Amino acid sequence: MSNPKRILILGPESTGKSTLTEDLAKYFGEPWVPEYAREYLDKLGREYRYEDLVKIGKGQVALEDKIADKAENYLFCDTDLRVIHIWSEHRFGKTDPWVFEQIKERKYDLILLTDTDLPWTPDPQREYPELEMRNYFLDLYTKLAEESGFPYHLISGNKEQRLKKALEII
Known part of the structure; x- marks a missing residue:
């Protein structure tokens, strides 16, 4: 079994995380881990609650570990538990201890932080189109x-520029 380098794509909503993740996976011919929250929330049929965030987090971790078995050199992860932590604190003012434990335990070789310089794309699961709020969340993700302790780089520009910069870094 191989031990692929795990590359986390992290950032605020509507900043091109999924696009960059998919583009990198396609370029390298490696698997990528989608954002589990999308599938979970699509099926939920109600507003998410505090308790849902741990379920989403556990689903994300399980999905990442399952897909990691298929990776040879790289595993590209569209989000991680830092997103659960940020949203949990923002919406509910607290984060489940399990989330903190997992953030400490799980290792990434690189974090690519997506900038807010792309235009907002509406989506039923997105909540904050204002650039001020997007930058507020970018500051939180940058701090995390x-x-x-993992190397990280801010990725800006259009789709092609982002992919080019990410490839240079990798």
Whole structure:
């Protein structure tokens, strides 16, 4: 079994995380881990609650670990538990201890932090189209990337520029 480099794509909503993740996976011919929350929330049929966030987090971790078995050199992860932490604190003022434990335990070789310079794309699961709020969340994600101890880089520009920069970094 291989031990692929795990590359986390992290950032506020509507900043091109999924696009970059898919583009990198396609370029390298490696698997990528989608954002489990999308599937979970699509099926939920109600507003999410605090308790849902741990379920989403556990689903994300399980999905990442399952897909990691298929990766040879790289595993591209569209989000991680830092997103659960940020949303939990923002919406409910608290984060489940399990989320913190997992954030400490799970290792990434690189974090690519997506900038807010792309135009907002409406989506039923997105909540904050205002650039001020998007930058507020970018500051929070940047702080978490710094605290992680993993190398991280801010990825800006259009789709092609982002892919080019990410490839240079990798």
